[in-house]
Amino acid sequence: NAGVMQNPRHLVRRRGQEARLRCSPMKGHSHVYWYRQLPEEGLKFMVYLQKENIIDESGMPKERFSAEFPKEGPSILRIQQVVRGDSAAYFCASSLGGQVAYNEQFFGPGTRLTVL
Amino acid sequence: GDSVTQMEGPVTLSEEAFLTINCTYTATGYPSLFWYVQYPGEGLQLLLKATKADDKGSNKGFEATYRKETTSFHLEKGSVQVSDSAVYFCALSAYSGAGSYQLTFGKGTKLSVIP
Numbered sequence: 001n002a003g004v005m006q007n008p009r010h011l012v013r014r015r016g017q018e019a020r021l022r023c024s025p026m027k028g029h030s031h032v033y034w035y036r037q038l039p040e041e042g043l044k045f046m047v048y049l050q051k052e053n054i055i056d057e058s059g060m061p062k063e064r065f066s067a068e069f070p071k072e073g074p075s076i077l078r079i080q081q082v083v084r085g086d087s088a089a090y091f092c093a094s095s096l097g098g099q100v101a102y103n104e105q106f107f108g109p110g111t112r113l114t115v116l
Numbered sequence: 117g118d119s120v121t122q123m124e125g126p127v128t129l130s131e132e133a134f135l136t137i138n139c140t141y142t143a144t145g146y147p148s149l150f151w152y153v154q155y156p157g158e159g160l161q162l163l164l165k166a167t168k169a170d171d172k173g174s175n176k177g178f179e180a181t182y183r184k185e186t187t188s189f190h191l192e193k194g195s196v197q198v199s200d201s202a203v204y205f206c207a208l209s210a211y212s213g214a215g216s217y218q219l220t221f222g223k224g225t226k227l228s229v230i231p
Binding site: 004006033035040041042043044045048055056057059091093103104105106107108109110 | 207212217223
């Protein structure tokens, strides 16, 4: 009964490169959330997706960031032309439902991105 | 917008001491409230939750009560163990207005329990 899986666990990129972060939700979950944790900060919501649809991207920076959750395969968070300020831990969470406040979100172990 | 404020850490306690981590929130709607715990190098795990006023969430000896009148959800444990050493996050879930119920987190409180 695998939980939420994220890979890679650690990712190092140089400024200007692209970063791709992958998230496989728990079995049976079709709702995926991405959060970013900057050093000494709590997690900040970025985007909420259901299969093949972006539902809420209100926390996503307008440029360089994109997310997808295709019909087959994991959800991908893509950061183009990374800058040092993108260095953070990126967490993915999944839930069985998505339209009520008390739905539990199950978190993956995170991807720690370091931009040199 | 919605926000969560929790006491700054780090907090260091001796084993079997009493723990309180304060958490207050502001929200325009009627949120659900959560405590998550993060062990080193791992993701967040749900510790407990409460979905309406006066609900008490409890798990593994931890408790928190949803107090609407004081907009608080303080975490307590009567006797902490070394294994409780972790970072604790208070969070609320409320409708974002953009189609989702997203979690809003506090900054986290690092707890260290010494034998």
